[in-house]
Amino acid sequence: MLTHAVQATDGAARAGVLRTAHGEVETPVFMPVGTAGTVKAMTADAVRATGARMVLGNTYHLMLRPTAERVARLGGLHRMMDWHGPILTDSGGFQVMSLAKLRKMDEQGVVFRSHIDGSKHALSPERSIAIQHLLGADVTMCLDECTPFPATEAEAANSMRLSMRWAARCREAFVPRDGHGLFGIVQGGVYPDLRAESVAALRAIGFEGYAVGGLAVGEGQETMFRVLEATVPLLPADRPRYLMGVGTPADLVGAVRRGIDMFDCVMPTRSGRTAKAFTRHGALNLRNARHADDGAPLDPDCACPACARHSRAYLHHLFKAEEMLGPMLLTWHNIRYYQDLMRELREAILAGRFEAAAAAIESGWNAAKEPAA
Numbered sequence: 001m002l003t004h005a006v007q008a009t010d011g012a013a014r015a016g017v018l019r020t021a022h023g024e025v026e027t028p029v030f031m032p033v034g035t036a037g038t039v040k041a042m043t044a045d046a047v048r049a050t051g052a053r054m055v056l057g058n059t060y061h062l063m064l065r066p067t068a069e070r071v072a073r074l075g076g077l078h079r080m081m082d083w084h085g086p087i088l089t090d091s092g093g094f095q096v097m098s099l100a101k102l103r104k105m106d107e108q109g110v111v112f113r114s115h116i117d118g119s120k121h122a123l124s125p126e127r128s129i130a131i132q133h134l135l136g137a138d139v140t141m142c143l144d145e146c147t148p149f150p151a152t153e154a155e156a157a158n159s160m161r162l163s164m165r166w167a168a169r170c171r172e173a174f175v176p177r178d179g180h181g182l183f184g185i186v187q188g189g190v191y192p193d194l195r196a197e198s199v200a201a202l203r204a205i206g207f208e209g210y211a212v213g214g215l216a217v218g219e220g221q222e223t224m225f226r227v228l229e230a231t232v233p234l235l236p237a238d239r240p241r242y243l244m245g246v247g248t249p250a251d252l253v254g255a256v257r258r259g260i261d262m263f264d265c266v267m268p269t270r271s272g273r274t275a276k277a278f279t280r281h282g283a284l285n286l287r288n289a290r291h292a293d294d295g296a297p298l299d300p301d302c303a304c305p306a307c308a309r310h311s312r313a314y315l316h317h318l319f320k321a322e323e324m325l326g327p328m329l330l331t332w333h334n335i336r337y338y339q340d341l342m343r344e345l346r347e348a349i350l351a352g353r354f355e356a357a358a359a360a361i362e363s364g365w366n367a368a369k370e371p372a373a
């Protein structure tokens with residue numbers, strides 16, 4: 001079984017160790033997103049060099065291309081992408097709703113057409129679990145419906161209850177293996193009573209970890225934090241807690257403060273490809289002309305290659321010239337920054353000074369004051 005041992009708490013914030021079939025991961029942890037069997041613009045060695053120890057793979061993308069069966073024939077996702085640490089795969093449900101065409105959803109599952117070639121596919125709780133098994137995921141996620149925002153309380157309730165029935169089917173379909181685990185996903189929109197009902201339903205089924213889903217979909221940071229405050233204390237303390245698809249550095253600090261252990265988001269990688277850098281001194285857009293003659297490093301306190309060996313002026317030039325090294329270097333930097341941020345928070349929790357560290361980090365962000373990309 002996959003386990004999570006809490007080493008220290010500071011307020012609601014936790015530091016721990018997640019143990020999986022592909023090694024241990026210190027938490028809180030940020031997982032870079034390896035959408036289609038690659039963290040875009042990065043070799044697996046480069047991802048590891050940022051300090052990242054666990055990555056995410058997307059079921060929707062991989063089931064369409066190269067297909068889960070082909071990944072399995074190639075030795076599984078770890079071997080195919082040369083990533084030998086833990087991998088978490090999502091269920092495919094979120095991308096079906098956001099990318100696929102002509103969806104039809106019912107109690108059984110969802111039928112959709114590929115956004116790539118229009119071919120017809122079906123995804124059910126059982127098929128999602130089977131695909132994630134073929135990929136070789138250390139952490140498998142339940143298929144759920146990410147409730148749209150905004151949703152009325154009745155809409156959010158119906159959607160959440162469908163996800164809970166699917167969660168029970170996912171539990172049945174999941175094949176227990178040493179070091180592998182299945183995570184349930186709390187839904188219920190912005191409604192605390194529905195979130196509590198969802199937690200109770202998932203706890204009755206029993207999972208190796210619990211994710212909070214359906215957030216960062218437009219509700220705003222304040223509402224997201226309010227939902228976490230209503231939800232996280234209800235989750236079992238001895239299981240890892242994963243906030244899906246979040247977020248900005250400020251979101252991460254606020255969610256760690258509220259007891260979250262695991263994160264994933266495309267933000268550092270996607271932003272890196274569009275010239276946006278997250279730093280200790282705030283976010284910067286390297287396309288901005290003010291960087292054209294700036295010989296200073298992007299972030300003097302960062303040890304990544306973009307900061308240790310290059311100037312802001314060079315990074316600006318790479319993006320202006322549309323050289324692929326620009327996205328590569330900024331992706332490396334952004335992932336490194338997210339890893340450094342998680343490690344700093346973890347060390348602060350272990351030392352019992354989380355709030356002081358968070359305050360110092362937050363005041364540092366106000367230094368840049370440049371309009372974001």
Ligand SMILES: [Zn+2]
Nearest residue numbers: 302304307333
């Ligand atoms: Zn850097």
